[in-house]
Amino acid sequence: MKQNDLFAFEPLLKNNIKKSGQTISGEILDFSGVYSFQFRAENAKSIFIKHTVNGEFNEVNIAKKGRLVSTPLTPLSGLIKKYTEPLKIVAKKIQNVKSLLPYIPPVYHPFFNSLSAAAGTENEVENVELFD
Numbered sequence: 001m002k003q004n005d006l007f008a009f010e011p012l013l014k015n016n017i018k019k020s021g022q023t024i025s026g027e028i029l030d031f032s033g034v035y036s037f038q039f040r041a042e043n044a045k046s047i048f049i050k051h052t053v054n055g056e057f058n059e060v061n062i063a064k065k066g067r068l069v070s071t072p073l074t075p076l077s078g079l080i081k082k083y084t085e086p087l088k089i090v091a092k093k094i095q096n097v098k099s100l101l102p103y104i105p106p107v108y109h110p111f112f113n114s115l116s117a118a119a120g121t122e123n124e125v126e127n128v129e130l131f132d
Contacts, residue, residue: 003082003083003086003087004081006081006082006083007079007080007081007082008079008080008081008082022060023049023058023059023060024046024058024059024060024061025058025059027058029049029060030051033051034049034050034051035050035051035052035053035055036049036050036053036057037049038050038057043059045061045062045063046059046060046061046062046063047059047060047062048060086116088116088117088118089115089116089117089118090117090118091117091118094115094116094117097112097115098112098113
């Protein structure tokens with residue numbers, strides 16, 4: 001995936017999606033143990049999860065009662081891109097990577113030299129968004 005492939009789903013979350021504690025089949029929902037998520041355009045009211053590589057997908061209904069999902073989960077539905085410019089990296093990380101340039105094939109140097117640092121960042125992690 002590339003940065004251009006990521007969309008902002010916050011508008012869907014605010015209006016249409018509920019927090020669910022179990023799958024449709026009654027399995028307790030443990031997001032930390034989910035191996036794979038699947039989103040299906042024909043069923044925008046559900047997500048499909050599985051906990052193992054070879055396991056079956058289990059459906060989780062995410063639509064709030066009495067509400068229709070107003071925006072289908074497709075890039076053509078008017079969803080906006082998650083990022084409008086290249087992500088900036090902590091300055092210390094860029095320095096560290098550039099110190100390794102002698103060990104990186106020269107054909108890749110332009111990419112690493114083009115990385116830009118986030119202004120005023122000294123910490124390893126700047127802003128982390130967590131969902132309840």
